[in-house]
Amino acid sequence: MHRAIAWFARNSVAANLLMFILVLAGVLALFTVHQQTFPNIDPDVVMVNVPYLGAAPEEVEQGVCVRIEEAVEGTEGIKKVRSSATEGQCNVIIELTEDAIPIQALNEIKSKIDAINTFPRETEKPIVSKLAIRHGVMDLVLFGDVDERTLKEIGTRVRDEVSALPGVSQVSLSYVRPYEISIEVSETTLRRHGLTLERVADIIRRTSLDMPGGNIKTSGGEILLRTKGQAYTGREFEDIVVLTGSDGGAKVLLREIATVIDGFEEGDLAARYNGVPAVVVKVSRIGKEDIIGISDTVKAYVDRLVPTLPQAIQLDIWQDESKILRDRISSLLATGAGGLVLVMLILSMFLRFRLAMWVAAGIPIAMLGTVAMFPYFDIEISMLAIMAFILVLGIIVDDAIVVGERVYAHEIMGKPPIRAAIDGTWEVSTPVIFGVLTTMAAFLPLIISSGRMADVFGTIGWIVIISLVFSIIESQLILPAHLAHRNHETSHATIGRAWTRLQDSLSGAMGDFASQVYRPFLQKALAWRYLTTATGVAVLILVMGMIGSGRIVFSFFPPVEGDIVFATLEMPAGTSIETTTEAVKLIEAGAKQLRAELDAGLADGQPSRVKAILSSIGTHLDRGPGPPRLPQPGRSNYADVAMELIPANQRDMLASRDVGDRWREIVGAIPDAVKLSYSSDSFTAGNALDFQLAGRDIDQLREAAAEVRAELSRYDGVFDISDSFRAGKQEIKLSLLPEALNWGVALNDLARQTRAAFYGVEAQRIQRGQDDVRVMVRFPEDERRSIGNLEDMRIRTADGTEVPFTSVATFELGRGFSTINRLDGRRVINVTADIDRTIARPESVIASMLNESIPEILRHYPDISIGLAGEQEERATAMASLALGAVLALVIIYTLLAVPLRSYIQPLVIMSVIPFGAVGAILGHYIMDTGLMFFSLLGIIALSGVVVNASLVLVDYINRRRREGVELVEAVATAGVVRFRPIILTSVTTFIGLLPMLSRGGDPTTAFIIPMAISLAFGVLFATVITLILVPCLYLIVEDYITWGELDREARLADQDAAYDTAQASMQPAMGGGGN
Template identity: 35%
Template sequence: MRRLVSWFVRDPVAANLLMILILVGSVFGSLKIGKEFFPNIPSDYINITKSYPGAGPTEVEEQIVIPIEEAIYNLEGVAEIDSVANRGYGRVGVEVEIGYDRDTLVNEIKTRVNAITTFPQDSEEEIVVAQDKRTIVMRLAVYGNVDKRVVKKFAQKIRDDIARLPSVESADLVGESRPQIEIELSELDMRRYGISFEQVSNAIRRSSINVPAGSIDGERGTIQLQARGQSYTEEDFREIVLASPLDGSVIRVRDVATVRETEERKNFLMRFNGENAVQIDVLIASQDPDVQASSYAVREYIENQSNLMPAVIKIEPVTDLSQPFSDRLNLLSGNALGGLVLVFIVLMLFLNPMLAFWVSAGIGIAYAGALWILPSVGVSINMLSMFAFLLILGIVVDDAIIVGESVYRYKENGYDGLEASELGTHAVLKPVTLAVISTMVLFVPMLFLPGAWAKAAYSIPMVTLVALSFSLIESLLILPYHLVGVKVETAPKHPVAKYVQATREICANSLSRFAAKIYRPLLKNALEWRYLTVLSFLLALSISITLVSAGYIKQAFFPNVPNDFIILTIRMPDSYPSENLFRLVERAETALKSIETDAKLIANRENSTFIKSAVSFLNNQEITIFASLTPGTTSQTDPTLIGERWIHHIGAIPEAEELRAAATFGPPRFDDFSVLLLSDDSEQLEEAGQFMKNALSNIAGVTRIRDDARTGNHDLNIELLPYANNLGISLLDVANQVRQGFHGDKAQRIARGRDDMQVMVKYPEKDRRKVETLTEMRVRGADGVEVPFNSVAKINYVPGYASIERDNRQRSLQITAWAAGEGIDNNQISSLVYSDVAADLSRRYPNVTILKDGGGKEQGDFYREAARDFSIALIVIYSLMAIAFKSYLKPLGILSAVPFGIMGALFGHLIVGIEFSLFSFLGVFAASGVVVNDNLVLIERISELRRNGLSVTDALQQAGEDRFRPIILTSITTFVGLVPILLETSMQAQFLIPMVTSLAFGVLFASSVTLLFVPCIYLLGAQAKHRWSGIGSMIESSLGDS
């Protein structure tokens, strides 16, 4: 390596060509690299869904979900299974084991599920798909104050046009419901005309049909024969003939039934700003994504199309990721430039101007190299990779500072340019190389952390690893040659230059005087009182840990970052009437308008309005409203407060199972604590759930205790009476006729244009809502005899469910709670629950298993894997250093400061006043790398002085003074480079601040550790080694005398 460095120092063509190659490569890389708001996360989840129309959750669980679970649970590659049984369909989710091929598992699951022979006859074909997370670049609302079918027709055309745009992968309609023809027969009319549901369905199947009938190959060519009688509209179906009595009359569908076109999904609604709407999700191209180009193409299409659309139909973007992408790009670019300027100014104050310039230029070369390589390793320009460039601004300059400072020191000692560059680089070759490799090793574990958000953060370590690689190349092969021409400063002649130099000399001399007059005596005292010094640092470390355990430093798996939209969710029980659901949507929309005049919100408002737009969804019993905030609102008013006031204006909804407003970015954070109960015994599971909720209610500060059990109305269980057998009527006959009347008999399923439409024969809607319709219906035997339902069957009320949750082949019950009191958080609730409550619950309910769930489980998995990978990284670093230094003790001294980097990160979070989160932990990795770098430089200098004959104490004091400037400069530049983002108040920056805080304060606090604590540890280690060697000599001497 020394020869390679010497060659590049003495061959200017090689150094310059390498630099030009990197810069040219960055141009090609920047043209090729994708641009997306958030990195595409590979999915490790497989969904299996199967419909069973008309069935309740219990039937779906028994006949759909459990058979699928039992068929696939023992497949290789299945890590976990979670399932849900709903009304009409079941879903089984499979988490793929890490390292197992997902597509292979999909095929194996399909094979197993296809082999199941016990599925109900009326169930539909299952769908097995890998759940890929696709990037939606824009959401468009096509809306108007017209019929929903008109809006849908235009939305379909717009969807097709947008999907053809070159920068768009696909476009999906959201908020549409398939049309359905309903032919409604009352019990009275069926008895009057002597017909049944089945007869009407059969008549439709016989008449409403297109049949190809072959062809005639004649002299004039081929003539196709066909019968075309397919019905498509209400009018077509009304005219279908049901019967032709002997009197010559004709009975048509319209004579005995009401025919109407409706929607397959009943409790369904989508509106944009109060008007009927359909949403179009625009997905970015998966290959070479470019969020800005995609957005521009769609907006250009909207502008052109708006002039061609009727005035009653409007198109408006609801969300557009290109805007926050551009905001983030501008934010980070500006802060990176500001950080670079600050770094250059700091270097200028303490180093030669040309030396400071070339050291700062190394940052640009390292970034250019990263842009060249990143497209090849699957990293795009996204909000995380952009942040990574800012994060490492101060890190990539560290090795250049060390090399530049070493070369300049040789020049000050009288060596010429070439010799100084060569010898100066050689002098720090080993510590710089080891330092960069060590930092890279500490970032490697971040590539393998579990969890979706950790996988999304893949961009951060990859950018760092590539940039550090080029930083090392630049520092050792390009920078030394450029420093050849840097001359030792002489007195300038220009007045401005004189002033600048005078200022610089004051700063540089002040730093040197501080090192000689203050730091060296302080270090001497610390070494004399080494035990007290070490204990003081250990005490500070223990205090930081205590602050966490005592709750002064709050913890959250995901940072609490305000969003620029609010999501309102209202979930009502199955017993809540449909007409009331639509009124509740209007009530929530009206309450949203009331926010604009809310006295508690308008005091600090600068914008004219809070709300930009609102999209309302009603699907079954759940209402969801997405309210987009006016740009700039989040910087003036807390979105969480807006959400709280929105709920206040809605007012109390006693029947609601869920009512919440989410106003933060990332995973929902409505619950601080979550626990999962599992059991095959549903009765014990419910009792254990109530026991757990009662126990949580007794913990001070814990509120909003709830579970995810969704109990519906009572189910009606039909039992056959003995008399039915005498009439030849079976339970199947009764069940099928009840199903035909209330769920409907599917007469046909046809394609009408772009729609897949069902034709259902059933009771009128008003009759389907009454239990009396069931008890008053007639059951028809095979011989056509009609008997009252009550004479052949009876009904029993049994407990019902709106849905049934399952986890790993057992019924599950999730219980959540909110820590609202001071000094109480998730960790404290968990400690109380798992130390006391869990044991008591297990004794009372032996068939119930208790598991951590939700954020607690994910957080535990993340920190467990992170601690393991971090420990492995430290072992690897120790091994590398032990080999390089040929010592077992020196690497321990180098690594001893790593815990204090964590201490600095914790104190930083306390000072800034933010929670310690997932991204805070990632910042600790980065801080540890910088800390190791500083310690390496110090230990290497100590070893060099020891080889030159200095005593341990003298070597420690001299090395501390010699390396004081580069250590302080690396710490200051790292901290200063992050100051712009640390002080940023925009919404885009809040997501980044936890990681920046860990790195900035971790490095800042660790400098004192490197300069004071490490020398004391080194001295204690040297003394211990001396004592052990003395004991060994005495033992050898005594053995020799004997």
């Protein structure tokens, strides 16, 4: 290493070229690496979707979900199988193990599902795919007081045109019902003409079709044959001939016996924008598609589109992620720039200006070098990446400070600049390099972490580690050359002379403090080293007790606020769309009243704090990244209303949670609502309390879930208690009478004909543009409205005889399930609740439930099991990964310290600062009035590598002085004074670099990283005191034990020598007597 340092120090051209290469590569990467809000998180999950239209959840469960579960059971690489059976659809989510190869697992799962031949005949082809998360770019909302068809036609046109734009690949039209051609034939008409619904459907299939007929080879060439008769519109279907007279004369057309409606599927699905009917064109991205580029392209298209829209239709942009990304990245860059300026200011106050500038230059060089590596580590420019750079801002300059300060010390000795640069850098190269390596080791747990947030942690870890690698390159190879060849002339400018005097004053003051205050104090601490150490341990115990006493609350991952407040409504299953719409209007009215309250007092020209209000009826609104939305029937009892707020920094940091609470107060209770909740979280780890009950008997699960809810209600601070079980719509369960056998009517005949009458027979599917349009044949709507219609129905026997329904069948009323959730082959119900963490801790409630209530419930229901899900499940995974990472980091740090020190004991002395760094981190959270979080623990682990650097440099200097023959206590005291300035400077720059980030405490943008920044900033400050006082004391205590051990060994050897001499002396006379 000495040779490399010397070569670069003497060859400034090589050093400058290396610097320019790193800078240029980083700048080029800035223009090529895509930007995004957060890193892509694509879990290894296989999704299976099987439509079973018209079927109840129980039928879907038994006919589809259970068979898929049985088919994939035992497949290698599967971790969990979750399935959900809803009305008309089965969704299965197959979670893969971490070591599984996704494409192989996908192919094997697909082949096993394709081999299933026992699905009900009415099911559609299974859709098997690997989960690909779609990230929203923006929503184009088309709204106006026009009919549904007009809105959808305009929306379809916009969707198609946006899809054709360059760089845009993911566009969908949402909150619209699919097109459908409904052919309605009354039972009276069917009987008059001797037809059935299935017969009509078959006639349509045979009449409406296009079919290739091969070709005719003539001498002039080939001529294609085609049969062309496919109907595509309602009018074309009306002209289909259904019946002809026996003589081929009279013809009966479809329009003469049926009403043909070219409209929409029978379902309940709609959207409203500021109270007006709307459709939404969703523009998304997958993988590494450029959010900024897509946004700019779409906005340019919107500018061209708006003037061409009909006067009654308007267009607005909802949740423009690119604007959010730009605003937040700009804000974070300003924060980072503020930290950089503060670091440079601190350096220039204590180091000569040119020296300070070259030391500070290591920051952008290391950062740009890191950016240049982004493509190779699959990292993109994101808010998280910028936060990671801010986090490491004050750390990557530490080694440059140590090198720069030591080179300056050698210059003061009178050495030539090049020799001073070489000697100063080489003197501290070992502790500097190994110190940086320990910091890298401390961030290793972030890279090897597992769980849902592993990609987030990994991005931070890789950026910090790569930055530290380039900081070593810069401080050991580039910086010495710059320091050796910098201009040493004294500035003659007035400002320059004044600044130099300020630097001299500050340096003198720091030197005086080190020699006149710190050294006497250190000497007393060394004299009373056991009392000093005991005092430090006492402080450690007291601060740790703050967590146990509840003064500092620990929460795994508190929700992160967003700029959209959602109101989620669920009415009882079977509620009419009209009733749900009226409830939505009440919630919208509350939102409008709230907007008026929030905007009261705003000056003219200031934007409203509420940008818009979007509602959906029949489904829930999309919330953040997720899988592609699959077509599914609307549910008339579901609805969402959302308010989009302007960014937090433009609304005086008004918390979106407070907006949601006020909205809840204004709206109050909705009559008969099963659920009405308000949320504004853009990210959450799950419910604070989530107990998952699994079993096979749904009645036992319901009863046990009720008991769990009752037990949770006893705890103060626990609220919003609910479970995932929902009663379904009322059901009419059909069964055959014994007399049916006399008529030759089987259960299959009954089921098939009632399904055809009330759900319909699918005659065919046609493709109109990008729309898949089903052609359904069924009874008219007024013959499907009551139980009386069922009782009046006629059942056809095999020979065509018509039998009254009541003669062959009976029915009973009941109620099924809205949704049936399953996990690994068992039905599950989740009991969830939220908790006020100022009143109670989730850990305490969970411990009490698991130790007291749950065992008692399990005694009553031995066939079920109860486990934790939600936040607690994620917490268990993350904490286990964190513990493993922490142990690994400590082992590596110990090894890296033991190698340069050539000692087994001294690394433990240095690592003694780690728990005291944790003390500083805990006190920092107390000072900042912030609870400990999972990110806080990550910060403490990362802190362990940072705080040992100063101790390593200190101990290395002590060892160096002792090898030169300096007395032990004097060497320790001198080392503290000599290393005082670089230790203080490195600690202060680390703290100052994080200060702008800490000042953003109320900003949800930085909610992920602030707890980590608090741990690092305050942990470094407190550990600095420990390094300067406690580490020297511990060093002497270790030497005391070594000395006592040596003295004890020497005493034992002396005793052994004395005993040996005595024995020899006593043997001499005996030997002499034997000789006479």
